[in-house]
Amino acid sequence: MRILYINHYAGSPQHGMEFRPYYLAREWVRAGHEVQIVAADYSHLRQKNPTLAANYADEDIDGIRYTWCKTPRYEGNGLSRVINIFRFLGRVMGLSGRYLKQWRPDVVIASSTYPLDTVPAAFIARKTGARLVYEVHDLWPLTPVEVGGMSPRHPFIRLLQWAEDFGYRKADTVVSMLPCALDYMRSRGMAAEKYVVIPNGVDVAEWQGARAPLPEAHRAQLAALKAGKRFIVGYAGGHGLANALDFLLDAANLLRDDNIALLLVGDGADKQALLEQAAKLQLDNVHFLPAIAKHAVPALLAECDALYIGWRKLPIYRFGINPNKMFDYMMAGKPVIHSVEAGNDMVAEAGAGISVGAEDAAAIADAIRRMAALTPNERGRMGAAGKAFVLARHDYRVLAKRFLQGLK
Incomplete structure (x- = not known):
């Protein structure tokens, strides 16, 4: 053909x-x-x-x-x-x-x-x-x-x-x-x-191959957080308006007395505004790092205890969401904290983490605390469920076949 x-x-x-x-x-x-x-x-x-x-x-x-x-x-x-x-x-x-x-x-x-x-x-x-x-x-x-x-x-x-x-x-x-x-x-x-x-998917071979190493700045920051026995919640991706990271920073303000650290890796149009927000709130539990190469993302996610993805409260999401970032998170086998109001919720569907409402800093902070309170085995089961979900439904080898089978 x-x-x-x-x-x-x-x-x-x-x-x-x-x-x-x-x-x-x-x-x-x-x-x-x-x-x-x-x-x-x-x-x-x-x-x-x-x-x-x-x-x-x-x-x-x-x-x-x-x-x-x-x-x-x-x-x-x-x-x-x-x-x-x-x-x-x-x-x-x-x-x-x-x-x-x-x-x-x-x-x-x-x-x-x-x-x-x-x-x-x-x-x-x-x-x-x-x-x-x-x-x-x-x-x-x-x-x-x-x-x-x-x-x-x-x-x-x-x-x-x-x-x-x-x-x-x-x-x-x-x-x-x-x-x-x-x-x-x-x-x-x-x-x-x-x-x-x-839907969108993931190239499974990229996760099965050799991982690119993290830059020194990223390794050093992770090492410092682990030395302090911090529970690390990671975010990897664009720092734009749609990512609702300002609500994550508001949640961090509520978590300042917890032994929890938020690690935001990436760049974007709103990164400077987020840096200014963190400085204004005097957040010492939020750490910003530059974007990394795509092949280094698995190494970064592997070092986090949980991963975060959030959305604006927008009517357009009633038709569903399909974020590539989610597939990377799930392939990493890590539990996901999902702040969302949409026509679908892959985290809830897969049993891969904790979902809360969009644009709700208090709910996000509570979800992070609940995630940190789970045992490593409980979080591991969530991560494994997410990975199994992606492999069954979002492997591009599967999607490519389904695409051609669906032609009429």
Whole structure:
């Protein structure tokens, strides 16, 4: 089978996020399929973007043919990003001749977070007789309206809404990463039988291989905390508004008399504000460290006693959440403290930790105390349950097979 995967932000191990297209495509290639990924050369998500001398460049990565499309850089979510989006869509249409004449796909996947790529994907699928798949990461334009505060009457939002509805109508299969979005998608014109849930996952081989060592600063901090016999609650990931780390710091303020330490590893737009909050509260039980390489994350998580993930109290989460960080946490075999209000809760479902409400510092502090009061064996059983849950449901080898089995 020939699979054309259109994802504006697709990354790879050598470029950085996002990884889902790479992991799925790699498994399909291993199964004997041909896969081509079309992506923009510039993405704010990647650690390293390719450099193009022409409008297009092809590159082989682990048997996957990547076609990079030249697009302008952008900052934030303003006009420059909109220009970047439309330049990419134009580049995809410019490639359509290749897929109509040289390499005719059997499946075309539109997967760029925003729904506008459903249009060139549908054009290529119709001309080649391929099956069309609309892969939904987040609900656009609902996310920029409910989370970003944009008016539903804004011309760009209206265009996104048209494109989303178009995708639901035209696609042969709608692959949703959100487990609770069926009713919403049906309300936008999708036939229920098109709906297939394929969540994010984890590359199990990365956890079974050799672990990269931690930087010296991280090793030294962990050693000092262990010497003080602190119960270490770790967080590894972005320090942004969505991560609700300000409530974790408020919880730390309530825990200042406990022998508990919070270790926050990562970077992000809100890190400076969090540092200032910790300084204002005079928190000596919170320790910030820089982000580390992806392959060093297992070594970091292994040194923690429990792990934390939190969310804002946002209506958009009623459709479900699907965080990559959660899979790393569970693969580490550590119990998880989950602060959440959403349509699903993997920690509760797996029996992998303690769940409390979102944006509730007192409840977070209480959950941390309860976790610290458990015996190592009790926490170990929680961690083992989480790992078993991920291996059964979120291994990319399993998800890649389910994805193709779900095509209609």
